[in-house]
Amino acid sequence: MDAALAPPPAAVEPITLVEATRRAVAQEMRRDASVWVLGEDVARGGIFGQYRGLIEEFGPERIVSTPISEATIMGAGLGAALVGTRPIIEMRIFDFALCAMDELVNQIAKIRYMFGGQAKPAVVIRAPHGLWRSSAAQHSQSLETWFAHLPGVVVAVPATPADAAGLLVAAIRSDDPVLFFDPKALFAATGPVPSAIDPLPFGVARHEQWGDDLTLVCWSSIVPDCVRAAEALARDGVGVDLIDLRTLWPWDEAAVLASAARTRRLLVVHEAVRAGGFGGEILARVVERLGPGALKAARRLGAPRLPVPFSPPLEDAMRVTEAKILAAAKSLLAA
Amino acid sequence: MDAALAPPPAAVEPITLVEATRRAVAQEMRRDASVWVLGEDVARGGIFGQYRGLIEEFGPERIVSTPISEATIMGAGLGAALVGTRPIIEMRIFDFALCAMDELVNQIAKIRYMFGGQAKPAVVIRAPHGLWRSSAAQHSQSLETWFAHLPGVVVAVPATPADAAGLLVAAIRSDDPVLFFDPKALFAATGPVPSAIDPLPFGVARHEQWGDDLTLVCWSSIVPDCVRAAEALARDGVGVDLIDLRTLWPWDEAAVLASAARTRRLLVVHEAVRAGGFGGEILARVVERLGPGALKAARRLGAPRLPVPFSPPLEDAMRVTEAKILAAAKSLLAA
Amino acid sequence: MEASTEHAIARLTELYRLMARIRAFEEVALAAHAAGELPGYLHPSIGQEAVAAGVCSVLRRDDRITSTHRGHGHALAKGAAVRGMMRELFGRAGGVCRGKGGSMHIADFSVGMLGANGVVAGGIPIAVGAAQGLRLLGCDAIVACFFGDGAINRGPFLEGLNWAALYRLPVLFVCEDNAVAAFTAACSVTAGPGAVARAESCGVAAESVDGNDVEAVAEAAARLVARVRRGDGPHLLHARTYRLLGHTSTDQAAWRDPAEVAAAKGRDPIARARQRLLAAGVAETVLDAILAEARAEMEAARADALAAPWPDAAEAWEDVQDIGAETMEQA
Amino acid sequence: MEASTEHAIARLTELYRLMARIRAFEEVALAAHAAGELPGYLHPSIGQEAVAAGVCSVLRRDDRITSTHRGHGHALAKGAAVRGMMRELFGRAGGVCRGKGGSMHIADFSVGMLGANGVVAGGIPIAVGAAQGLRLLGCDAIVACFFGDGAINRGPFLEGLNWAALYRLPVLFVCEDNAVAAFTAACSVTAGPGAVARAESCGVAAESVDGNDVEAVAEAAARLVARVRRGDGPHLLHARTYRLLGHTSTDQAAWRDPAEVAAAKGRDPIARARQRLLAAGVAETVLDAILAEARAEMEAARADALAAPWPDAAEAWEDVQDIGAETMEQA
Numbered sequence A, B: 001m002d003a004a005l006a007p008p009p010a011a012v013e014p015i016t017l018v019e020a021t022r023r024a025v026a027q028e029m030r031r032d033a034s035v036w037v038l039g040e041d042v043a044r045g046g047i048f049g050q051y052r053g054l055i056e057e058f059g060p061e062r063i064v065s066t067p068i069s070e071a072t073i074m075g076a077g078l079g080a081a082l083v084g085t086r087p088i089i090e091m092r093i094f095d096f097a098l099c100a101m102d103e104l105v106n107q108i109a110k111i112r113y114m115f116g117g118q119a120k121p122a123v124v125i126r127a128p129h130g131l132w133r134s135s136a137a138q139h140s141q142s143l144e145t146w147f148a149h150l151p152g153v154v155v156a157v158p159a160t161p162a163d164a165a166g167l168l169v170a171a172i173r174s175d176d177p178v179l180f181f182d183p184k185a186l187f188a189a190t191g192p193v194p195s196a197i198d199p200l201p202f203g204v205a206r207h208e209q210w211g212d213d214l215t216l217v218c219w220s221s222i223v224p225d226c227v228r229a230a231e232a233l234a235r236d237g238v239g240v241d242l243i244d245l246r247t248l249w250p251w252d253e254a255a256v257l258a259s260a261a262r263t264r265r266l267l268v269v270h271e272a273v274r275a276g277g278f279g280g281e282i283l284a285r286v287v288e289r290l291g292p293g294a295l296k297a298a299r300r301l302g303a304p305r306l307p308v309p310f311s312p313p314l315e316d317a318m319r320v321t322e323a324k325i326l327a328a329a330k331s332l333l334a335a
Numbered sequence C, D: 001m002e003a004s005t006e007h008a009i010a011r012l013t014e015l016y017r018l019m020a021r022i023r024a025f026e027e028v029a030l031a032a033h034a035a036g037e038l039p040g041y042l043h044p045s046i047g048q049e050a051v052a053a054g055v056c057s058v059l060r061r062d063d064r065i066t067s068t069h070r071g072h073g074h075a076l077a078k079g080a081a082v083r084g085m086m087r088e089l090f091g092r093a094g095g096v097c098r099g100k101g102g103s104m105h106i107a108d109f110s111v112g113m114l115g116a117n118g119v120v121a122g123g124i125p126i127a128v129g130a131a132q133g134l135r136l137l138g139c140d141a142i143v144a145c146f147f148g149d150g151a152i153n154r155g156p157f158l159e160g161l162n163w164a165a166l167y168r169l170p171v172l173f174v175c176e177d178n179a180v181a182a183f184t185a186a187c188s189v190t191a192g193p194g195a196v197a198r199a200e201s202c203g204v205a206a207e208s209v210d211g212n213d214v215e216a217v218a219e220a221a222a223r224l225v226a227r228v229r230r231g232d233g234p235h236l237l238h239a240r241t242y243r244l245l246g247h248t249s250t251d252q253a254a255w256r257d258p259a260e261v262a263a264a265k266g267r268d269p270i271a272r273a274r275q276r277l278l279a280a281g282v283a284e285t286v287l288d289a290i291l292a293e294a295r296a297e298m299e300a301a302r303a304d305a306l307a308a309p310w311p312d313a314a315e316a317w318e319d320v321q322d323i324g325a326e327t328m329e330q331a
């Protein structure tokens, strides 16, 4: 949009990502009486405060605190969608969704297809994921790749308050089941969010920064580290084309292809384990589409194939960091 | 081994893959009294006959037919391993393992690590997987990639009776949890199996065929289709280096790298959905290791991102076939 | 003849017709399967028709049901279109699920049939959620949730019953106890007194019924559905029945005790309803006509399915998702 | 003084010491957490010590236990080494899990403690399997399986109890009912009469006990363990207790009814045991010495942990798997 024609930006106080998602939910619940939330402890606001105060406004029929019954939280959300409501299924943290995988994988993801289009599984599955202050192996996983590989679902992996809010609004309005991975480590990150939250389209990446020397693709919690690394590289005169995918399925293949064709150097960074991670898909797709000859170098940076340890030095050792991103970028630039 | 020094090969009648696995289990149960089987209907031989007759020899304490309680089948297998037995956890078909993902992902895969090496989760999880005669979306999945991405487990994906038997013996003897994906579609395939089954090493691929023009990497049910495609290409004078990985984690990176460096053309074929599938990992790894310049062309062939439909023409439309493999190979050779 | 008796006879005649249609549907489908006309395999419910017929006969059209892998009877009893169902079993165009589901995934949302399920107990969480959604929408429809005796050993049974009781949801749980789970006698894998006790321990009122007596099933279901609908919370009906055939169309069930099967045949729900109707003075010819009509209806559906075209390959790419669906061209 | 009384006093004194040590361990750990000395967060069991102490006091060393996210007490009561545990909470070298697990994944296999669990009800299937494995090995050890009142709403509770009853496995299920699940009153998410009824409905004999009376817990546990060990099948002990603090070390539990908490403090299991010992003539100084020793032991463990080195970064790559483990160099 021509800057001269744009309306003056509303003065928006920066808010936290968790607050941004709270406002998105509240906005949609006001707009549409069929939107509701189910999950453990949501009546007291959710364990991160994502639902703070909503029980007062919407009451216990729409902010439903449930038993510790993940399979039924997930499956009941589906059932409620089948009769025309729009449930937000809160999983507390992603790892507990593993208690509900039949409901998610065999039922939610497949029901529309199996029944020839009769079912409308319009659910949002919120799953705060990733590393978060020494939470160890059962509370720190990043398995978003699994769901990009799973037909029938949309996968959102936002990294900023505005993106989280916009994608959550889009997810709630979508008739598709959306896996919405809240980035636990960024819940407290702040940024501007418009007071009326518009839905963001799925599959459209955000260019954090433009540059000609290196394409850096990332998403979710690791984005701020990538931004810092890109800033450091910029100080060395290296122009990084920094792409935050925002959604993993669909993902913005066009943006990545255009960038990689231009820079001829591709680095994909994710917090998840590298082996079998979605970085492989992106790299492979770029090679398939552009041909290997179009690239000078390409690589991925992800976690080693380890469960997440508790002790800080161990966690730090396996964590993707700004320093590791910088080192990977430099090795690519040298190739 | 020098052929002149080798003992004359025992005359081995070809047997089916399902029978090969039955013999592997029987052999190990005779060898080691701590090996046992738990799963639904195993006392009557399992639904594919994998355990036929074992109840007579080993009794109901070691061939344990269980309730329909997948979470507990999986978790009890782990518990029994923790006290020193070696359970074979039979999942009936892979899709039902989705009812037991907390036990598999949060417990089995992580317990050794979380407890600093104290636990020995020596379980084999048998999960017959893949397409099989119009079984539709909830009985046909190929999600082996998920487990290659999951730290703590070994992933076996055999395609021949001898490989299935050898890998199953290795899996039973291994202290690591092994996801053993029986290829449903190949249960009836026959091949020679030695009467004394030696363990096969994990991470060592089998060269089905040698060639210089194209590297074709595959595993599990799709291998026979790849073999037929390679034979067709051979008739056209194209030499295919055909590699059956046999295990997906660890996978034989050295064999693939050596082959791809030689042929400079890489095709990875799997029955699973292409998007986010393990083909991406392989292609990415080859590009990272050899550099994009080492390759003339590379691509993957996998299923489209669809649940599996019931109707045969729909199933056929999304299935990877010999014809599709041939077409992909030809497009690669033209590049 | 008194009006009430007349009414009872008319009602039982309709139940007889419904059971006959379910049986004919499955017998014809099994014959088609044996003849290689339809792909995959079937889970027949022959011998269990009284449960589906009795329960669904007291439901409203806008009530919902969830079903199991053995769901033909539930679907027919809820009013699903026969031809659409048969075409689905055949994997043909015009199948109620466009050929994508097959026998194990029969669904007809237009009559409130929210789907069979290939996963044992898979329908339970869905049913309780549907009930919760209906209440949120201010609708007084209820949900009947069918599952087998094998399902009571899976976790979702506990979770779903506790959940339904907690929120006092309008759900009628129906445990179809056919004495067997796949190839295993149910009693050999179930500890304790069974479904009724388990339900009560989760705060769900429950009772047992002779599931081969279609009038008894209908009477009990009517009573419980009335309570469920007026807000008394979930109830469970435990229907004792018997699966006369094997687990699937390819299982001859040779492993079953022949004496047990013979005894069960003597309790066949259709034969019992027929005896009662005959005793009440209904003419044999009337009842035979019902059987013949059912058979003819299903044979016609078979012929229709066999003549129907296959779905177009491109349809495999439809109904996946709105956003991010791959196209056939990408393949 | 009679020998039996003397013995009872000696026994209660030991239970008092054990409870005091558990409480001191957690108080010291909480202080360390508040001081920023240890990473992550803790789930304190303060107020619930009598259950861990009473049950584990009647177990043999080769008996196994599975525990929960709130597992410090179970581990200590089963005999886990204090310094190894404290170092684990601190994430230091020499931690019983090499710093990889932390508070929520405390385990000490050398004393039969098969691990805490970050997943509610996660230990239940593991426990029944361990019991099955022990029987297969011909060992007469039993398994005590601890879980909270919140866990009885998860599927594995049903599955595990049915399973244990079916195979008559040597398991003592211990439901630690502290009246709350995380931030939610247990009664608000649990329908029906509760754990005992649910257990019985799955064929598991069950009884309730005052979980703040350590002697009552020990007595009931001894009785049930004897039955379990002699082959009478699984039993469930439902222990009513109260969590005096918040859900985690960062939760001030301001949402709780202060009157309820105050009343619960009056039932503090350690204070009650102390009253009884005083009444039986044990000198206050003896009891104070026990408290002081416990405190000193735990403060020494804290000092030890704080002085201990961090684990080497390379250790992160160990204990993953034998085959296919990545190396640090690959990273």
Ligand SMILES: Cc1ncc(C[n+]2csc(CCOP(=O)(O)OP(=O)(O)O)c2C)c(N)n1
Pocket: B040, B068, B070, B092, B096, B099, C068, C069, C070, C118, C119, C120, C147, C148, C149, C150, C151, C178, C180, C181, C182, C183, C243
């Ligand atoms: C979770 C799960 N485990 C196993 C199966 C395989 N299976 C299909 S039907 C069946 C038996 C079900 O028994 P029951 O619930 O009594 O139903 P019935 O077949 O008797 O109608 C089994 C084990 C499945 N479909 N889902």
Ligand SMILES: Cc1ncc(C[n+]2csc(CCOP(=O)(O)OP(=O)(O)O)c2C)c(N)n1
Pocket: A040, A068, A070, A092, A096, A099, D068, D069, D070, D118, D119, D120, D147, D148, D149, D150, D151, D152, D178, D180, D181, D182, D183, D243
């Ligand atoms: C499957 C699962 N869901 C949710 C959680 C989060 N969570 C941790 S403790 C807890 C409450 C558990 O309550 P209870 O079983 O009564 O144990 P208590 O905390 O009272 O000791 C919850 C919900 C979890 N750890 N695992």
Ligand SMILES: [Mg+2]
Pocket: C148, C149, C150, C176, C177, C178, C179, C180, C181, C182, C186
């Ligand atoms: Mg049954």
Ligand SMILES: [Mg+2]
Pocket: D148, D149, D150, D176, D177, D178, D179, D180, D181, D182, D186
């Ligand atoms: Mg509790």
